[in-house]
Amino acid sequence: MLTRPRTPLDLIPRRVRVHAVRRLTGSMLRTTFRDVDGADPAAPSSLAALRAPGPEDHVKVFLPDPATGELHAPTLAPDGGIQRPTAVVSISRECTVRAQRTVDGAAEVDIDWVLHGDDGPASAWASRAAVGDEVVLAGPRESVGVPEGVDRLTVVVDETGLPAAARWVEAVGPDVRVTAIVEIGDEVDEAFVEAELGHADVEILYRTDGPGQLVEAVRSLGGLDDGEFLVALGEAGELVPVRRYLRRELGARPDQLAIRGYWRRGTVNLDPDEPLDPSDPD
Structure with a gap:
């Protein structure tokens, strides 16, 4: 755990x-x-x-x-x-x-x-x-600090979650393997994203290519290792299917996940501490 x-x-x-x-x-x-x-x-x-x-x-x-x-x-x-x-x-x-x-x-x-x-x-x-x-x-x-004993990290974010993702990469250090999936708008420079995420293996998705890309990218990673931790931060509506896949289909343990909506389309000033999916709270 x-x-x-x-x-x-x-x-x-x-x-x-x-x-x-x-x-x-x-x-x-x-x-x-x-x-x-x-x-x-x-x-x-x-x-x-x-x-x-x-x-x-x-x-x-x-x-x-x-x-x-x-x-x-x-x-x-x-x-x-x-x-x-x-x-x-x-x-x-x-x-x-x-x-x-x-x-x-x-x-x-x-x-x-x-x-x-x-x-x-x-x-x-x-x-x-x-x-x-x-x-x-x-x-x-x-x-809230980095999990004790984590030996692999996956971050799934958009621009709003990029500062936290960069801090995660820095916090776990160069000895922990990091995979980053980042969804961005056309005005965000890929080189900047890669520089912020240091030694992470980065996959960049463009929002203009349509919705649903984050969950498909997460699916392509396969299962989570026992000591792997996944952080997902960004638009709440895009992260709901990510969470459902990880929890319901993949069977990921709650202690392996940190998933928070930093914003929600149509909502002003979303509280990131609110349940991501009110129909399926932790």
Whole structure:
């Protein structure tokens, strides 16, 4: 049985500013955050105190009001949860922590964004992000690590799951064989995907070739080895048949799988912790 270590963390809102913006590929962009000017780097609310060691650890990013540009910061509720301010616009999105580091004594956090025009507030904000812009990062509430004893890894993702997939590859290290199936749009560069996934054996699928490609690609892999772990992250509707195949037809053990919908067509701000398939929850 594969066991993933879990570490509870303090849920602390952190006000940060954009330190750098980098276009990664046609529809993906990376923002690097540092503490706001004047922040105490030794305080619990500093970026140096943010812990996100697990490959899928994510934060809730609170964005400015699109109409006014004003950032309404959340606070901690008495029960330890996040309290949004009332009577104002409070927009947030769940984002994977792509990387953390310290540069010249300053803590930095990278977050990658998938851009899709101005249809959503997160994409609209990210596409215009500039040095000095401020947001609030809250979380993670819990860190979930790599399974102990994993000797083979398969990742099945689209662009939204690519940051977590890259962290998975880094976390298991070069001695673990990794197979990656990645579905992308035409505007994403294959070379970027392959560079992000390091030593993984990468198969790239194009979304324009039609639905259902992910489950067929997973079927072609055959069964899971005893010490193999499969991570699937992306559009929930595409991952439902993947999960059904793995659980019902292949008989994969629950401890061998981590399958989460990061978004769902027609749904605004999907909670990745919601059941992927409400008709067949774990």
